[in-house]
Amino acid sequence: MRILVVGAGAIGGYFGGRLLEKGKDVTFLVREKKQKKLDKEGLIVKSSYGDICLPATTITSYEKSEPFDVVMISTKAYHLADAMNDIQPFINEETMILPLLNGVSHIDDLTSVFGEERVIGGLCFIESTLAEDGTVVHTSPMHELVFGERSGESTQRILALEKVFSGTVADIRRSDQIMTDVWQKYLFIATMSGVTSLFRSTIGPIREQPTGMATIKGLLAEAYEIMTSAGMPVDSRIIDVQLNKINSLNANMKSSLQRDMEKGQPLEAEHFFGYLLQKAKEKELDTPVLSSVYANLKVFENTKQTFTR
Known part of the structure; x- marks a missing residue:
């Protein structure tokens, strides 16, 4: 399963890094300046659960790629419109869009652009920040990511995603009541x-x-x-x-x-x-x-x- 993480900041960088650490097919959608830094230095995460320093596959919104199976979005709400525009070339009818933003109004924004079917539910609990040098710094024991179908169904695609996410260092789990x-x-x-x-x-x-x-x-x-x-x-x-x-x-x-x-x-x-x-x-x-x-x-x-x- 091909995973596109929008950005490599405090949240996307952490959870994307944990999936990368597990050997999953992860690509980070970033700006050109960030791409150059990641290409040179790799993705660096500092955490009490274990540090990460791994080469990272990156792409910019100007590059071409086959569609991704999952797009993980963890931007701030005021960057969501740009993020939605940036991911357009990288999705198809089968792509799952997994938002990790706080609040709920972003779900209406995403479904209005990409349709009800593509958008699944998600949230995370984590205290992390981005250091001045671009290092992701995880600063508390919490590193939980929860996802699921917004309908609560155990669909084939959500079970496949659960299998991909299982076994990571982070606490990632599926929920049958994700909207609650x-x-x-x-x-x-x-x-x-x-x-x-x-x-x-x-x-x-x-x-x-x-x-x-x-x-x-x-x-x-x-x-x-x-x-x-x-x-x-x-x-x-x-x-x-x-x-x-x-x-x-x-x-x-x-x-x-x-x-x-x-x-x-x-x-x-x-x-x-x-x-x-x-x-x-x-x-x-x-x-x-x-x-x-x-x-x-x-x-x-x-x-x-x-x-x-």
């Missing part, structure tokens, strides 16, 4: 990224402050109410599950959104929180914590634009 998993992760990531970006802090100090913990619980409750009011597949027990998960995180853990703020990079404010606020507006729900998180990010974006003009 996606929404539950959305609840987690909206809360985690929301509070860490709001307080400009790792999760530990936020949990230690009564007001910080109240903010975590408030954001969880608001996001859950929005999702259930919109008919999304999450059940009430997930609030306690996600709260326990947040309480069990390493105190020094940051969200990727917070890291983007620190680096002065574009933010996924609309993808994470604008989408939820629109759903809340449709249902006439009161969301003071979520609104504060969103306002914080928009002020940050506008201030950054003012300073950089």
Whole structure:
């Protein structure tokens, strides 16, 4: 099975690297500058589960290739449109598109362009970053990737993909309820990224402050109410599950959104929180914590634009 990984960044580089480590047929779709670096130095991953330094097959959007069986997309939401355009030459009717973005609105974007059949469900839990020299640095014990048919069916193609993914160093597994998993992760990531970006802090100090913990619980409750009011597949027990998960995180853990703020990079404010606020507006729900998180990010974006003009 031929696998195309869009980009070789913190997520695609890590999971693509683990598949490459296993000997799978992996190609990285990258820009020309990144291609030259990978061709010269190979793919480098630093992780407590074992470092990787392997030659990597690369391709740019300008090159020709036979269609791939699987296309793995883990870009930021604001790069999705470019990624969808870039992969067009490399897919056919049989290609599975596996998105690993946070949130859910990207699924509508992908299906509107490529059709319902090509897009399967996916998510990942990992704390990794890209060092200045391009090395993928895996910084916590989590390295989980979950995938499955959005219908929940155990199709022949999804079982074949499970076989390809099995036995990697990373924790990769198939789910028969992937869309429930996606929404539950959305609840987690909206809360985690929301509070860490709001307080400009790792999760530990936020949990230690009564007001910080109240903010975590408030954001969880608001996001859950929005999702259930919109008919999304999450059940009430997930609030306690996600709260326990947040309480069990390493105190020094940051969200990727917070890291983007620190680096002065574009933010996924609309993808994470604008989408939820629109759903809340449709249902006439009161969301003071979520609104504060969103306002914080928009002020940050506008201030950054003012300073950089």
